[in-house]
Amino acid sequence: MTLLKVEHLKKSFGGLKVTDDVSFSLSAGERLAIIGPNGAGKTTLVNQVGGVLHADQGRVLLNDTDVTSWPSYKRVAHGLVRTFQISKLAPDMPVIDQVALAIHQRDGSIGQMWRSKNSYPHIIDEAANILAELQLTRVAHNTPSEMAYGDQRLVEVALALALRPKVLLLDEPMAGVPKSEAQLVLDALERLPADLGVVIIEHDMDLVFRFASRILVLANGAVLADGTPDEIRRNDVVRAVYLGKEGQI
Template sequence: MMGGLEIRHLNKQFGGLTVANDINLVLKPGDRKALIGPNGAGKTTFANLITGITPPTSGEIFLDGRDIRHFSEAKRVKAGIAKTFQITTLFSTLTVRENLRLPVLERAGRSWGFFRAAASMADIDAEVEALMDSFNLTRHADRPVEQLAYGQQRLVEMALTLALKPRILILDEPAAGVPASDTHLITDAIAALPDDLAVLIIEHDMKLVFQVARSIVVLVNGTVLTEGAPAEIAKDPQVRDLYLGARHD
């Protein structure tokens, strides 16, 4: 393939339990693809297989045509795959600005510069300012993250992940724990992501999924049940019976 992520015949067994069964998936630059499925479907395991947290039993993972199965998690991040987490992983006592400065400095190989005068790090701080502006966080720049509402903390986490300059972004339940009144912050942030960024959204909030996804993959018992446009998925009787009409976490 010319670019993006390609998963071929991916399998994962834990003992006698199969949690990923012959999964094939393509994520091209600019894609906004959602991964849905009932509790226990294997969504988190699949994300962990992509990011290198969990090694596959068999199958292939290509990034821009390069086999990355043997890449470590850290090497995959450097190659362009980044993932947010269900629970925010921020430095709660640091300000928004300081949280975002860390990954920008790390990516630039200048983590030693965190405590240097801002005047000597003008390029770094300009990038941080741009990140805060794109996620509507500028007014919170100098507030400790622990003082922000949960929805705003999720925005900081998304901005932090984007600071790594990924080409593949995996959003792991970005609306988890966010009050319904604030979910527009998440959907607006997803809509504003760079056009050439490939995004995989793992989410239980069906309203959010149908707002932001251009295609949806349905995973059941580690197997892809179907994939299609939101309108097709909404009408699929198997999806309605197995997922949309069922209680889910």
């Protein structure tokens, strides 16, 4: 089942083409990594898919619905959710409360927040279950300011999961995460729901080749290659773009 279709997206800033006729699709349960050198247009592409930027040309379809002109919040309600490269957590609010707020937003009860949070035990239970799935129960009542950065990145994933996405866009989940915490993040990503379609932008090639079932390579805003991890690893053009002709990925 195809969840997401991106058709011939184009975006320019002045005379600079940052997205140059990019097309791809994403199926339920697929893990798609988007990689490329700095300046390849990866985040700009995901910003268009997520609705932060509007494309100059092309279409974005979610479950066969054309969402190209929709703002990001409307795409979220339709099942397209993203995280960002830079942490956007409330630094002094307990993690479980932040996840609960995301659930309130999803189910429309956010307008009744004058009531005690104890009036919504089912929401607290759901928030606790989401944190448990990501092995974050140990920090559920901590604030982000008290937590390791790897855990903070996982809280952002928890907030996204609270919105019950069909498609999850992850923008560099390893950004700023120390090597000592990288395995924690990878383990959590591997436990994401099996039917969830995931698009990940990442520079950590170890994560990419362990996590992705398919890899899309961008260069100068255009698709350079699209294939399985083995196909991308053997692609001479991709190796040349990344590390020079003798490089390996």
